[in-house]
Amino acid sequence: MTVYQKELMNLLQNKFGQLSTAQLIEKLSEIGVLDFILCKVLVVREFVNALQRTGVKKIDAMWIASEKFACTYEYIRKCMYYYTDVGLN
Numbered sequence: 728m729t730v731y732q733k734e735l736m737n738l739l740q741n742k743f744g745q746l747s748t749a750q751l752i753e754k755l756s757e758i759g760v761l762d763f764i765l766c767k768v769l770v771v772r773e774f775v776n777a778l779q780r781t782g783v784k785k786i787d788a789m790w791i792a793s794e795k796f797a798c799t800y801e802y803i804r805k806c807m808y809y810y811t812d813v814g815l816n
Contacts, residue, residue, distance in 0.1 A: 768813045771796060771806040 728736075743751055755761045771792055778788035789807060793800045 765810070765813055767796075768806045768810045771803055772810070772813060775803070775807060 775788045775792050789803045793803045
């Protein structure tokens with residue numbers, strides 16, 4: 728963990744420690760420190776990965792994701808292949 732990450736964690740704990748996870752995310756979005764593009768990419772990638780774990784083939788899972796998130800297959804494809812460093816590993 729970097730010094731910046733440690734300081735951010737301390738800052739958030741001291742300032743917003745009483746908030747639930749949902750409230751903390753809402754607060755961080757209000758003050759503009761969340762990257763919504765990367766948040767959307769994370770959600771898409773995790774959705775597709777979850778479908779794959781249940782046996783759905785990747786391309787089919789990506790089509791299902793495009794329907795669920797009301798976006799193009801190309802956007803889902805970009806989320807899966809362009810942002811390779813985003814994920815809940």
